[in-house]
Amino acid sequence: MSVPARRCSIGVLPFAAVLPVALSLAAPTAAPFGASNAADTASTATPSPHAAPSPLATIARLGGPATVAVEGLHAFSLAAPGLPAKHRRAFSVGNAFFRDNWVIAPASAEGRDGLGPLFNANSCSACHMEDGRGTVPLEGEVGLGVVVFLSPREADGEPHPTYGAQLHDQAIPGVEPEARLRLDPVTIPGRYSDGTSYELTRWDLAFENPAYGPLDDVRHSMRVGQQLVGVGLLEAIDDGTLLAMEDPDDRDGDGISGRAHRVVGADGTVGLGRFGWKASQPTLEAQVIAALHEDLGITSPTRPHEAATSVQSAALAAPSGGSPEIDDHKIGRLAHYCRVLAVPAQRRVGDLKVEQGRELFAATGCTACHVPELRTGANTPIEAFREVVIRPYTDLLLHDLGEGLADDRRDGEASGREWRTPPLWGLGLLKVVNPDARFLHDGRAATIEEAILWHGGEAEASRARFMQLDADERAALLAFLESL
Ligand code: HEC
């Protein structure tokens, strides 16, 4: 597949010679680090800067100028360094809207009432724990980190006539929650070429106590809330850059096609999808409007009616928190908050094992989709994010990852087998930020290694090469992924 012209800028590193990308001596983008960072941070986040090599190697700046040298619980919660004061203030306001619980209407909580009537969680942060990944409800809990999209069997991709587009497992008093989600584990044994055995687990979904009629013969797609670091940088990549990486008919014959997801966003934007596991929303505003509406039950100027179908009469009659329950200004603050979240720096850069893993990541073909380096365009309100080199390890394109990961439900133009390549920045910190974090779209993989073993379809050849590595090589590749 064709990759757009890359510009790799790199510091003075002993391992530079082994890097699989072309090198140039372009000057690194200067960004304030360490000390100045605390000032750019909302009061709720306690940064724990570690002793990073100084100056931080350019290649470790996964988020370019939006990189911060942090690890620990709050590693995903900092604003990009060097933002103007008005952007820092907007970040703090957005942060409060992101973390605080919405409450049932009517309530005195100024501008924070209107939760539900049907909903999944009462705050954004419930599903994006400390701005990281949501928790999978293994014991049937509610309000953790997943959503389940629904379609009737006979109308793939359409909302369910009775239950709507998303299962709501919580409701305000007087309204029945739609159903309880149950995950029944299925284990699948396997073996590496060197004889080492492993076991993978996925779930069969069951819907208990459906309150509005039968819910057995449906198409469904369970997704876990993602880490939000760097989403503003992904938004800043030009459409042209994504289109240049597409190869829908696999003209270069490498077995990997990849196509951009053309969508109409929840905010009405027609463009290329970037957000969500199937790249179904094109802008952060669109993602926020959709989350407010379906996940929290908060109406907005764009989505003025509650997410309830005509048969859910108690829900339709429930008191409202205002019409609409949130205005565009607050939606803008929430989108801004997500947009400027900083990316933690890569750790252990230069470590022999990590650098061997970096080579194996390219040699096994992972970089065909998890593209190490991209350049943003000029189309972003954040000046510092314009025309900069970032290392997201994604192409943001849809790929067919095979039957094993397919969920049999269309989402826009994405088929049940297609998934957006997820960015890998922050990967090694996911479990630091949320110890219950898991991998892949439905969190079925308990470890990074399991996530790789689930790859199929366009990634089948790459997975096969991984299977043939010996134990030391596998450990090196995993050490590299853990350093991201
Ligand atoms: C009930 C759980 C839940 C709640 C509550 C929730 N989200 Fe999400 N969020 C998700 C899931 C699941 C996805 C992936 C959606 C998909 O695959 O289409 C997601 C995706 C996102 C993304 C895109 C990330 C990426 O890398 O593409 C952003 C940004 C986001 N959410 C922001 C928010 C904001 C802001 C709120 C509050 C208004 C919120 N979310 C509330 C579960 C949730």
Ligand code: HEC
């Ligand atoms: C054909 C494109 C493609 C190739 C090649 C590929 N991946 Fe992926 N990768 C994806 C997609 C798409 C997903 C999301 C799948 C899902 O969630 O169901 C993914 C998910 C992952 C995840 C889980 C990320 C998360 O946030 O949970 C990891 C880790 C990963 N890939 C690593 C690798 C490694 C290592 C290789 C090489 C051995 C590789 N991938 C090769 C497309 C690819």
